[in-house]
Amino acid sequence: MRLNDCDPGFKHQIAAEPGGAGIRVCFGCAACSARCPVGANRPEYDPRRIIRAALLGQREEVLASPLIWLCSSCYTCGEVCPQGVRFTDVLTAIKNLAAREGHAPPSARITAELLAKQGRLLEITEFENEKRAELGLPPVEQRPSDFQSILGIAPQEQDAGEGA
Amino acid sequence: MKALLFLGCTVPVRNLNYELSARKVCQALGVELVDDPALACCGYPLKGSDQGHALVIAARALAQARAHGLPLVALCSACAGTLAEAEHHLAHDPIAAEAVNKELEPLGLRYEPGVKATHLMRFLLNEVGVEAIQAKMTKSLEGFSFAPHYGCHYLKPSEVLGGLEDPENPQSLARLIAATGAEAVNHPRLKDCCGGGVLGADEELAGSLAGAKLAELDALGVTAMVMVCPFCNVMFEGQQKAIAKRMDTKFKVPVVYLTQLLGLGLGLSPDEVGLKLNRVKPKELIKAFKE
Numbered sequence: 001m002r003l004n005d006c007d008p009g010f011k012h013q014i015a016a017e018p019g020g021a022g023i024r025v026c027f028g029c030a031a032c033s034a035r036c037p038v039g040a041n042r043p044e045y046d047p048r049r050i051i052r053a054a055l056l057g058q059r060e061e062v063l064a065s066p067l068i069w070l071c072s073s074c075y076t077c078g079e080v081c082p083q084g085v086r087f088t089d090v091l092t093a094i095k096n097l098a099a100r101e102g103h104a105p106p107s108a109r110i111t112a113e114l115l116a117k118q119g120r121l122l123e124i125t126e127f128e129n130e131k132r133a134e135l136g137l138p139p140v141e142q143r144p145s146d147f148q149s150i151l152g153i154a155p156q157e158q159d160a161g162e163g164a
Numbered sequence: 165m166k167a168l169l170f171l172g173c174t175v176p177v178r179n180l181n182y183e184l185s186a187r188k189v190c191q192a193l194g195v196e197l198v199d200d201p202a203l204a205c206c207g208y209p210l211k212g213s214d215q216g217h218a219l220v221i222a223a224r225a226l227a228q229a230r231a232h233g234l235p236l237v238a239l240c241s242a243c244a245g246t247l248a249e250a251e252h253h254l255a256h257d258p259i260a261a262e263a264v265n266k267e268l269e270p271l272g273l274r275y276e277p278g279v280k281a282t283h284l285m286r287f288l289l290n291e292v293g294v295e296a297i298q299a300k301m302t303k304s305l306e307g308f309s310f311a312p313h314y315g316c317h318y319l320k321p322s323e324v325l326g327g328l329e330d331p332e333n334p335q336s337l338a339r340l341i342a343a344t345g346a347e348a349v350n351h352p353r354l355k356d357c358c359g360g361g362v363l364g365a366d367e368e369l370a371g372s373l374a375g376a377k378l379a380e381l382d383a384l385g386v387t388a389m390v391m392v393c394p395f396c397n398v399m400f401e402g403q404q405k406a407i408a409k410r411m412d413t414k415f416k417v418p419v420v421y422l423t424q425l426l427g428l429g430l431g432l433s434p435d436e437v438g439l440k441l442n443r444v445k446p447k448e449l450i451k452a453f454k455e
């Protein structure tokens with residue numbers, strides 16, 4: 001590690017994100033790491049190590065690391081932290097920063113596009129509604145316009161609009 | 165008793181057995197589920213990369229529930245958790261709530277604190293109660309043993325749940341299983357995460373999380389594993405074959421939704437609770453309950 005690559009402002013930037021403030025009170029006990037199921041399977045994934053690197057200001061290493069996307073969001077770390085750090089939320093803050101700098105996996109962009117196109121993750125076609133009708137279930141609809149407005153993604157030409 | 169049903173993205177497309185049995189069980193218990201086709205995604209899928217927009221999407225659902233004047237009940241633990249977390253966050257942070265409302269205004273919606281958003285199982289536990297549910301049972305599932313899979317988002321974060329249940333020692337699903345007359349099995353990996361949260365990023369990792377639990381339950385020989393979440397279901401039922409193959413072993417652990425069990429106990433037939441649609445079928449159970 002080269003010290004002049006460190007960014008002492010990184011932890012403040014994380015703390016300013018929703019859910020990120022907990023990073024300030026971490027005292028490095030590794031209770032989170034001890035119970036993390038992902039770490040148990042992948043020793044290179046270590047919540048405490050991620051939080052220490054962030055506190056040290058290793059901005060680029062943390063944001064560009066593929067490891068930050070391996071959290072399964074099980075919330076175990078936060079339940080056992082003696083300092084009340086919600087590591088899952090701190091990591092979400094870190095991932096959000098990473099995404100803004102272009103480090104998100106492609107699935108993140110695809111998810112947003114699907115929501116803007118369909119208003120839901122999985123497409124609803126006649127086929128789905130026929131299957132539902134056979135079981136006596138009411139039809140479901142796609143109403144993407146609210147999602148386009150929220151996400152600021154304009155509908156695409158070919159398959160625009162209130163598909164139903 | 166009425167509640168607004170939050171189906172989410174996955175259940176109405178991939179888990180019709182869950183939806184069907186949930187609706188039938190509610191009907192049998194006198195709970196009226198109201199549908200609103202404008203409800204869709206809870207925002208969870210966006211959270212990792214864009215929690216700002218994820219929160220607005222969750223708040224949109226909360227605002228819709230408020231317009232109906234009804235509590236919001238979800239079948240998916242990720243939906244229920246996301247909506248409850250959003251309510252918890254926004255109710256305690258008026259500045260965030262104002263920011264969200266700016267985004268909701270063009271949609272003609274407004275978030276106000278006080279919307280109850282919860283998992284259907286918690287709603288049934290709190291509003292109907294285990295004793296009342298048990299009192300309506302007409303068929304006993306005695307002799308069968310089930311392993312409840314609580315899943316992470318059904319139990320945590322504990323502050324969002326408001327002390328309803330200790331995530332280190334969960335009981336609620338076991339109590340509902342016991343209400344059918346069946347045995348609820350406790351085992352060392354009871355609280356293990358399904359791995360679904362990381363399936364998109366690393367299939368092998370996700371599979372090893374679910375695989376350890378499946379192997380343990382296979383060795384225990386339970387009638388079935390019991391779920392309350394379609395994401396956990398993807399791992400334990402949908403991925404089961406692939407996981408066994410990767411572990412170079414063979415196991416077949418039947419997987420059912422808790423609403424399917426409750427439905428059988430309430431006198432519904434295996435078809436009425438959609439057991440035909442289960443991929444790893446609980447054969448003993450189907451045999452015992454078919455007329």
Ligand code: SF4
Pocket residue numbers: 025026027028029030031032033047048051080081082083084085087
């Ligand atoms: S358990 Fe809490 S205080 Fe300890 S290392 Fe993890 S986040 Fe830091």
Ligand code: SF4
Pocket residue numbers: 032035036037038039047070071072073074075076077078087088
């Ligand atoms: S939420 Fe993520 S970091 Fe925390 S214990 Fe679970 S997998 Fe590990």
